[in-house]
Structure formats: C-alpha cells, structure tokens
Amino acid sequence: MDQEPRRARDLGVTVGTLPTGPLNAITDVADVLVGHVTVDDGADLHTGVTAVVPSQLGAGRRALPAAVCVGNGYGKLVGSTQVDELGVLESPIVLTATLSVFRAADAVLTYLMDRDPAGVSFNPLVGETNDAHLSDIRRRPVTEEHVLDAVGHASAGLPAEGCVGAGTGTTALGFKAGIGTSSRRVSVDGSVHTVGALVQSNFSGVLTVLGVPMPAADLVPQHDQEEPPGNSCMIIVATDAPVxxxxxxxLARRAVFAMSRVGAAYANGSGDYAIAFTTTPQPGQPLPDGMIDPLFAAVMDSVEEALLNSLFMAVTTTGVRGRVQHAVPHHHVLQRLVTAGRLRTDAGQGPGEVDAGLSVSD
Structure with missing residues (x-):
C-alpha cells in the first residue's frame, strides 16, 4: 500500500469542536520543545528517542508543577515516584524502547549534571514502550549520544510524527503506529490557555475513529502476522494554565481515559502512563476546580487526535524476522466514516471517490 502520511485533519477527520493551536502540536504551549533521534537500519532495528523539553528548566528554575497517572503499571517509568511525591518535574521527559530506558535515564542524568555542576541529586524522567515486535530490542542500540542529541536539538516547530524517534518501531490497534501530537486552546476565567499532547502509541485494541470501529482484519486483508497484546502507551500533556x-x-487521568475513544483494550501487558506538567510557576492561587472542565475537554480531544495522528502518519514497516506491520489505509477509513454518516463528501464527490476534502457531518 503506497499512501502519503497525512494527519487526521488533513484527511477531514476532526476531533471535537475546540480550536487547535497554530501547529496543532504540544509545541503550541510556549517554551515546550520536542526532539527526535531515529535509529533505523532498514532491517532489524526500528527504534529511537523522543524528548519533550520544557525550556524553562535550567540553572534559574529547577522544577515545574507536574503529575503522573498510572493507568496500568506494566512498564518502566524511571523517576515517576519522585514526581508523585513532590509534584514537580525536574528534567526533560525522554521516551524510548523498553530495554533502552535505563541507558536513556543515565544519559539524561549526564545532561542534568552538566547543567548543574554542583548538584548531588537529580531525577530524570524516562518512559518507554516495547517495540520488540519490529525491532531487535535486545541489542539496546540507543546510546547516550542519541539521547543528548534529541534533547539538545529539540525545537519549537511542528514535531515529526509517525515512524520517528521513540515511535519508529511501535504498533497500535493492529496497525503501524508511532508518535503523534495535537493541541487545543480554551478560555478559562477570562484567559485563553493552551493544552498540548504528545503520544507514543503501542497498545492493543480495535481502532475506532469518530466512534466507528475499524478492525485491522477488515481494513488490511493480509493482516495475518502475529501481534503481541498490550505493549503500552506513553502520553505527555503540557499546558500553560495555572494549575x-x-x-x-x-488532567493526566483524563489523558489515559482518552485512549478508550480510539479503541484501547487496556490489556494486562499494556503499561499506560500519562505525565502532565504546566509551564506556569507553582500558582499561589490555582484555578478553582469548578473552572477546570474546559481543560479536561482539551486534554481528552488533544490526546484522541494525537493518537489518531500517530497512526495516520505512520508507514508500513518491515522489521525483525521479516515481520510486517501495515499502515492504516486512509481510503478505507474514510469510506467507512462516510458510510456511517460521520463524514460527508464535497458536492459532486461520491463515496467511491473518497480521499480528501471531507468534513465531519453535523
């Protein structure tokens, strides 16, 4: 199947009614940067590193308010207990493959020690999903150089999505998946705030788009390869709201809830985690809980769209031992959405010609 990777909105698939930020990405939150390093030899290695870097952290500011939600703790999230205990983030958030998480954490420690030569205690935050289905995970190819490169070259532009960085070898919902991102802007108490999400998708279930199931066995007739259940999802939520x-x-719990919208199975072996942080200082007067609903909605919608982007932007990949994971066929998805009444075609375009120029039906 030869198709161009396209984001959900480029295909006419719009999640919710809230406006996005300019890039529709986590980097719409000011001073949040993203960097990737991809390790892909075209054969047995399909892995890498993705770093989310709050640029406010440095010599003048050691921590940002943060929290972790453990949806299912079948995973390795280095540094999470201190975030839980103290409610702060002290490092870039790095994502990688399961057996590379420990080397990656040591690399982040190098970064933090270089930043603070006098420090004697640091808390790297490093998460993972298991990309062993397509990559020779036991080779542990991620090095300190890869991690430092991802952190050091993180930028405020639109992050690459799909088969890149920590998403190079991941799969989800029966298809090739990867990295995805999205954002929303909401008005709360007279101020406009941004919520952004970035995901590393690698979990089981039945793909669901705008409420319409899209089983892999129906969309890809050659879907006959083995596929392990579970395998996890990492979600990072950033906001500039005073919370x-x-x-x-x-907010982090709502991010895990949002996985259900795209058909997550929440399997026994799926380590599902969300990390949320704000770029505002620890607020003396955080928003009253009665005003937080718009932020909940922004998290749910941005995570759902980020998950769809992680799938729609991925490409069919042949990995270790010749395993093939197929990309989501956009054409079949759109046809099903039209049939279900969730999308409408432009005037003069019939369902059999569905490709672009679609919008969510009322």
Whole structure:
C-alpha cells in the first residue's frame, strides 16, 4: 500500500469542536520543545528517542508543577515516584524502547549534571514502550549520544510524527503506529490557555475513529502476522494554565481515559502512563476546580487526535524476522466514516471517490 502520511485533519477527520493551536502540536504551549533521534537500519532495528523539553528548566528554575497517572503499571517509568511525591518535574521527559530506558535515564542524568555542576541529586524522567515486535530490542542500540542529541536539538516547530524517534518501531490497534501530537486552546476565567499532547502509541485494541470501529482484519486483508497484546502507551500533556500538581493529576487521568475513544483494550501487558506538567510557576492561587472542565475537554480531544495522528502518519514497516506491520489505509477509513454518516463528501464527490476534502457531518 503506497499512501502519503497525512494527519487526521488533513484527511477531514476532526476531533471535537475546540480550536487547535497554530501547529496543532504540544509545541503550541510556549517554551515546550520536542526532539527526535531515529535509529533505523532498514532491517532489524526500528527504534529511537523522543524528548519533550520544557525550556524553562535550567540553572534559574529547577522544577515545574507536574503529575503522573498510572493507568496500568506494566512498564518502566524511571523517576515517576519522585514526581508523585513532590509534584514537580525536574528534567526533560525522554521516551524510548523498553530495554533502552535505563541507558536513556543515565544519559539524561549526564545532561542534568552538566547543567548543574554542583548538584548531588537529580531525577530524570524516562518512559518507554516495547517495540520488540519490529525491532531487535535486545541489542539496546540507543546510546547516550542519541539521547543528548534529541534533547539538545529539540525545537519549537511542528514535531515529526509517525515512524520517528521513540515511535519508529511501535504498533497500535493492529496497525503501524508511532508518535503523534495535537493541541487545543480554551478560555478559562477570562484567559485563553493552551493544552498540548504528545503520544507514543503501542497498545492493543480495535481502532475506532469518530466512534466507528475499524478492525485491522477488515481494513488490511493480509493482516495475518502475529501481534503481541498490550505493549503500552506513553502520553505527555503540557499546558500553560495555572494549575497545581493535584489538578495536573486530574488532567493526566483524563489523558489515559482518552485512549478508550480510539479503541484501547487496556490489556494486562499494556503499561499506560500519562505525565502532565504546566509551564506556569507553582500558582499561589490555582484555578478553582469548578473552572477546570474546559481543560479536561482539551486534554481528552488533544490526546484522541494525537493518537489518531500517530497512526495516520505512520508507514508500513518491515522489521525483525521479516515481520510486517501495515499502515492504516486512509481510503478505507474514510469510506467507512462516510458510510456511517460521520463524514460527508464535497458536492459532486461520491463515496467511491473518497480521499480528501471531507468534513465531519453535523
């Protein structure tokens, strides 16, 4: 199948009614940067590193308010207990493959020690999903140089999505997946705030788009390869809203809830985690809980769209031992959405010609 990777909105698939930021990405939150390093030999290695870097952290500012939600703790999230205990983030957030997480954490430690030569205690935050289905994970190819490169070259532009960085070898919902991102802007208490999400998708279930199931066995007739259940999802949520660590925990839980919208199975072996942080200082007066609903909606919608982007932007990949994971066929998805009444075609375009120029039906 030869198709161009396209984001959900480029295909006419719009999640919710809230406006996005200019890039529709986590980097719409000011001073949040993203960097990738991809390790791909075209054969047995399909892995890498993705770093989310709050640029406010440095010599003049050691921590940002943060929280972690453990949807299912079948995973390795280095540094999470201190975030839970103190309610702060002290490092870039790095994502990689399961057996590379420990080397990656040591690399982040190098970064933090270089930043603070006098420090004697640091808390790297490094998460993972298991990309062993397509990559020879036991080779542990991620090095300190890869991690430092991802952190050091992180930028405020639109992050690459799909088969890149920590998403190079991941799969989700029966298809090739990867990295995805999205954002929303909401008005709360008279101020406009941005919520952004970035995901590393690698979990089981039945792909669901705008409420319409899209089983891999139906969309890809050659879908006959083995596929392990579970395998996890990492979700990072950033905002500029004045919320405290307790409220960020509530946002992080909504991020895990949003996985259900795209058909997550929440399997036994799926380590599902969300990390939420705010770029505002620890607020003396955080938003009243009664005003936080728009942020909940922004998290749910941005995570759902980020998950769809992680799939729609991925490409068919042949990995270790010749395993093939197929990309989501955009054409079949759009046809099903039209049939279900979730999309409408432009005037003069019939369902059999569905490709672009679609919009969500009322």
């Amino acid at each position: 405290d660590a307790r409220q960020l925990g509530r």
